[in-house]
Structures are given as C-alpha cells and as structure tokens.
Amino acid sequence: MSLVVKRYIPLAITFIMGFIMVIATYFLAPGTPARDATALLTATVDVLVVTAGAIGLVALLRHHLMNINKRGRFWQYSTITIIAVIIYLIIGLYGVATHEQRYMYASELFSWVYSNIYVHMDMTIFSLLAFFIASAAYRAFRLRSLEASVLLIVGSLMLLGRAPIGGVIWEGFPAIAEWLLTVPNAAGNRAITIGIAIGAISLAIRQLLGVERGYLGPER
Numbered sequence: 001m002s003l004v005v006k007r008y009i010p011l012a013i014t015f016i017m018g019f020i021m022v023i024a025t026y027f028l029a030p031g032t033p034a035r036d037a038t039a040l041l042t043a044t045v046d047v048l049v050v051t052a053g054a055i056g057l058v059a060l061l062r063h064h065l066m067n068i069n070k071r072g073r074f075w076q077y078s079t080i081t082i083i084a085v086i087i088y089l090i091i092g093l094y095g096v097a098t099h100e101q102r103y104m105y106a107s108e109l110f111s112w113v114y115s116n117i118y119v120h121m122d123m124t125i126f127s128l129l130a131f132f133i134a135s136a137a138y139r140a141f142r143l144r145s146l147e148a149s150v151l152l153i154v155g156s157l158m159l160l161g162r163a164p165i166g167g168v169i170w171e172g173f174p175a176i177a178e179w180l181l182t183v184p185n186a187a188g189n190r191a192i193t194i195g196i197a198i199g200a201i202s203l204a205i206r207q208l209l210g211v212e213r214g215y216l217g218p219e220r
Contacts, residue, residue: 006216007213007216010216011210011213011216014208014210015208015210017041018204018207018208019208020038020041021038021041023038024038024039057089060085061085063078064079064082065078068082088110088113091107091109091110094107094109095107095108141155154180157173157176157177160173161173161175161176161177161178161180162174162177
C-alpha cells in the first residue's frame with residue numbers, strides 16, 4: 001500500500017471533516033440548511049460504531065474459541081462467554097424481528113435480560129472493588145509526608161461525614177463533609193476539567209494540522 005493511501009489521504013479527510021465541523025459549530029446558525037447538511041456527517045459516527053462493534057464481536061469470539069481449542073487458562077469461562085454472547089445476540093435479533101423495533105434495547109426481553117441479569121452481575125463485580133479500595137486507602141493513608149497527612153485527615157472527615165455513625169458521634173461531621181465536597185473538591189474538579197479541555201483542544205488542533213498521527217497506526 002502506497003504512502004499516499006496510508007498517510008496523506010487519511011490526513012486530508014481528517015482536516016476537511018474537522019474543518020467543516022468547526023465551521024458548522026461556531027459559524028452556522030442552528031436550523032439553517034447549511035447546518036442541517038453538516039449534521040449528516042455525524043451519521044458517519046454510527047457507521048463507525050457499528051463497524052467497530054462487529055469487529056469487536058468477531059475478535060472476542062475468535063479469542064475465546066482459540067482459548068477453548070488450546071485448553072488454555074480458564075477455558076471453561078471462555079465457553080460461558082461465547083454462549084452468553086450468542087444467546088444475548090439471538091435475544092436482541094429476535095426482539096427486532098418480532099416487535100419491528102429499530103433498536104435492540106427496545107425489546108422487552110432484551111431489556112429484561114440486561115436489567116435483571118447483566119446489571120446484577122456487573123454490580124457484583126464492582127462490589128469486589130471495595131476490598132481493593134480499602135487496601136489502597138490503607139497504603140495511601142500512611143503518615144509518611146505532609147500530603148499523606150492531609151489526605152488522611154480529609155479522608156477521615158469524609159468517612160465520618162458520610163457514614164451514619166459520624167452524625168451520631170457529632171452532628172458537625174456531615175456539615176464538614178458537605179463543605180469539603182462543595183468547596184475544595186469542586187475547585188479541584190473545575191481545575192481538572194479546564195486542564196482536560198485545554199488538552200482536548202490542543203490535541204484536536206494537532207490532529208487537524210497533521211502533527212498528531214497516532215490514530216494512523218505505527219509509521220514504517
């Protein structure tokens with residue numbers, strides 16, 4: 001494959017599409033024909049998402065099938081994964097075919113499986129994180145520096161303020177926890193959000209100008 005097809009054409013498409021979307025967002029009024037025409041470009045995202053989903057499904061099945069075939073580590077769980085994926089896909093396609101729904105999640109059976117099986121399993125997995133969080137908090141709260149001391153004090157106040165026993169011990173703990181959330185924590189979150197926004201803008205400019213080419217894959 002030539003360098004023009006691998007590099008220059010994707011860079012040109014990225015610059016043209018990005019420039020059009022910038023013009024449409026900041027210089028075209030909503031509801032105008034020009035703005036509505038540029039809105040069609042956002043539909044390409046759905047095409048990319050569907051394509052990525054199909055590729056991901058094939059890669060998932062291929063990986064677990066190879067693990068089963070080689071009797072690799074935890075190959076029994078690979079079998080359960082494949083069966084669950086296929087059954088859930090069949091349920092979704094059945095809901096679309098019988099109810100003439102445009103989306104899978106509009107099917108009652110599909111939504112029931114998601115809400116009553118998947119969500120509960122997801123909550124079970126995430127509940128195990130509590131033990132890892134407790135272990136990480138124990139290591140972080142060691143008084144080895146001034147920052148660790150501040151973290152220990154603030155963390156203790158937040159625990160006492162949010163736990164029911166804290167309000168029983170002293171009614172001022174909930175008020176302190178609320179102040180920590182609404183004042184110092186909010187200020188820190190806003191600073192982080194501003195930093196993320198500046199980084200996203202700089203990355204977008206670099207991609208439009210062709211400086212950032214990581215999305216094109218490794219250069220050879």
